[in-house]
Amino acid sequence: xxxxxxxxxLLVIVFALVGSVYAAGVEVKSVAEVEVKVKNEKGExxxxxxxxxxxxxxxxxxxxxxxxxxNNGDQPVTDVVILNPVPMHTVYVEKTAGxxxxxxxxxxxxxxxxxxxxxLKVKDKKGRERIAKAEDxxxxxxxxxxxxxxxxxxxxxxxxxxK
Amino acid sequence: xxxRSTKKVLLALIALVLIxxxxxxxxxxxxxxxxxxxxxxxxxxxxxxxxxxNSNTASFTVGVKVRIVVTNNDTTNVTVSPGTTKAxxxxxxSNEGNATNDVALSYVAAATGTPSPYGSGNDxxxxxxxxxxxxxxxxxxxxxxxxxxxTTINDLAPGSSKGYFIVYTPNDLTQPPGSIAVYxxxxxxxxxxxxxxxxxYINVTDGMAGGTxxxxxxxxxxxxxxxxxxxxxxxxxxTRDGKHSDDGAYIVQNATITVSKSSAVYSDPVNGxxxxxxxxxAIVTYTITxxxxxxxxxxxxxxxxxxxxxxxxxxxxxxxxxDGVNSCAADEGIVVDGTCKxxxxxxxxxxxxxxTANTVTVTNLTVPAGQNKVVKFQVVIQ
Numbered sequence: 001x002x003x004x005x006x007x008x009x010l011l012v013i014v015f016a017l018v019g020s021v022y023a024a025g026v027e028v029k030s031v032a033e034v035e036v037k038v039k040n041e042k043g044e045x046x047x048x049x050x051x052x053x054x055x056x057x058x059x060x061x062x063x064x065x066x067x068x069x070x071n072n073g074d075q076p077v078t079d080v081v082i083l084n085p086v087p088m089h090t091v092y093v094e095k096t097a098g099x100x101x102x103x104x105x106x107x108x109x110x111x112x113x114x115x116x117x118x119x120l121k122v123k124d125k126k127g128r129e130r131i132a133k134a135e136d137x138x139x140x141x142x143x144x145x146x147x148x149x150x151x152x153x154x155x156x157x158x159x160x161x162x163k
Numbered sequence: 164x165x166x167r168s169t170k171k172v173l174l175a176l177i178a179l180v181l182i183x184x185x186x187x188x189x190x191x192x193x194x195x196x197x198x199x200x201x202x203x204x205x206x207x208x209x210x211x212x213x214x215x216x217n218s219n220t221a222s223f224t225v226g227v228k229v230r231i232v233v234t235n236n237d238t239t240n241v242t243v244s245p246g247t248t249k250a251x252x253x254x255x256x257s258n259e260g261n262a263t264n265d266v267a268l269s270y271v272a273a274a275t276g277t278p279s280p281y282g283s284g285n286d287x288x289x290x291x292x293x294x295x296x297x298x299x300x301x302x303x304x305x306x307x308x309x310x311x312x313x314t315t316i317n318d319l320a321p322g323s324s325k326g327y328f329i330v331y332t333p334n335d336l337t338q339p340p341g342s343i344a345v346y347x348x349x350x351x352x353x354x355x356x357x358x359x360x361x362x363x364y365i366n367v368t369d370g371m372a373g374g375t376x377x378x379x380x381x382x383x384x385x386x387x388x389x390x391x392x393x394x395x396x397x398x399x400x401x402t403r404d405g406k407h408s409d410d411g412a413y414i415v416q417n418a419t420i421t422v423s424k425s426s427a428v429y430s431d432p433v434n435g436x437x438x439x440x441x442x443x444x445a446i447v448t449y450t451i452t453x454x455x456x457x458x459x460x461x462x463x464x465x466x467x468x469x470x471x472x473x474x475x476x477x478x479x480x481x482x483x484x485x486d487g488v489n490s491c492a493a494d495e496g497i498v499v500d501g502t503c504k505x506x507x508x509x510x511x512x513x514x515x516x517x518x519t520a521n522t523v524t525v526t527n528l529t530v531p532a533g534q535n536k537v538v539k540f541q542v543v544i545q
Binding site: 025026027028029030031032051052053055056057058059060063065067069073075076077078079080081082083084085087088089090148156162163 | 191192196198199200201202203204205206207208209210212213216217218219220221222223224225226227228260261364385387389
């Protein structure tokens with residue numbers, strides 16, 4: 001319960017910080033961050049996330065994209081599906097998509113069809129089928145597997161590398 | 164069947180060419196490119212689908228990654244021999260960053276004692292005449308006259324590479340065989356307009372980054388040196404300083420020839436070949452040994468004049484050689500490396516009294532590195 005409350009507070013903070021997009025029922029906020037190593041007071045290196053727009057991002061760097069969603073309506077919402085195209089100039093980093101109570105699927109055809117990685121196939125230049133690789137993914141979608149009560153929400157995320 | 168296999172070979176060749184083609188690295192995202200992300204949410208309320216909701220767009224701008232890589236392509240020490248034949252160390256300079264760069268090239272002679280990257284010893288000398296040449300026709304082979312001296316690369320695009328050589332003209336080389344000279348090729352990245360690059364959060368224009376998304380007026384982005392520390396001392400190339408280096412080495416290849424001559428009485432008219440004495444009529448065998456203690460093969464000419472002794476009436480050349488080991492035919496008075504040679508014909512690279520009067524002449528005698536060759540002839544004491 002406490003964790004949930006903290007998460008809600010955090011979400012409110014995120015929305016307050018970045019400015020929310022209003023819609024009836026559900027709001028979603030997209031954030032791009034990078035992980036940097038900083039020295040703490042003990043002189044140890046620890047990973048810290050900073051906003052990508054304020055960081056130094058170049059080819060080969062990994063960016064963490066997060067989508068915070070919250071139910072701002074007064075009724076529970078169901079069948080929540082969050083869809084995120086893999087940004088241009090980036091490639092999805094294998095096994096980095098996550099989110100509590102979600103089923104994660106990917107598309108290799110521009111978002112027309114989705115499936116789990118082991119079922120995704122692409123054709124090479126000679127027309128031979130092979131299992132799709134992370135760099136073939138064009139879209140990611142998270143199917144939230146439980147209803148979202150009012151004033152609650154969650155976060156779904158993935159990492160992509162700058163080409 | 165034949166057509167198909169020919170086609171297969173052809174395809175394989177094309178594939179090889181494509182893979183092996185220099186400058187075909189995966190191109191990086193250009194500087195100042197805006198990367199954006201957004202999500203769309205679909206949901207139901209009370210079992211009824213609601214209109215999809217879009218998130219904000221999270222965006223950021225790609226900075227400048229400066230990374231020039233120098234690679235030495237030799238597989239061993241490059242041999243250099245005294246003379247005018249230029250010797251080349253082979254390098255590739257690649258742009259693994261995301262902006263077009265000019266590159267300034269320089270060479271550095273390694274400190275004495277620096278080990279060769281290819282073994283066989285440590286640096287012990289520096290050449291006098293050294294220059295950097297571009298592999299102008301891009302074939303990976305140094306061709307004097309075709310490849311031209313150059314110390315700057317103009318507009319090296321991201322993902323592309325060019326060949327360069329450190330070239331040594333060894334016209335003053337006096338070092339002994341096996342001596343090593345190590346050299347570094349150092350490449351320093353510059354902006355495409357030729358100005359120096361500094362790290363930081365700065366305004367980058369298309370002119371600087373070489374025609375990108377930065378615009379003529381520029382975009383403020385992070386500029387980062389992402390180069391490794393090459394083998395050159397840090398004064399010339401450290402980590403993340405916009406410079407990179409690699410090393411190659413020369414090894415002196417030269418022949419060192421020594422000659423020794425000995426004589427032994429083979430027979431005399433009184434004792435025959437048993438304990439012969441140097442009395443008139445005695446046959447004396449001269450043995451000339453040519454030794455090559457260097458690390459390069461040598462082709463030598465051997466001459467031994469008997470003119471003085473003959474004119475003084477002390478000796479006469481024996482026209483048919485026989486020392487019990489080599490028993491030659493008539494008119495074969497010279498033995499080279501165990502083979503009888505004719506006196507009046509220099510087509511066999513050996514003659515007596517033909518090239519020069521009263522002189523044994525042996526030509527085109529190859530003495531391999533670390534080996535020796537023996538020339539024998541006989542005289543009769545008068």
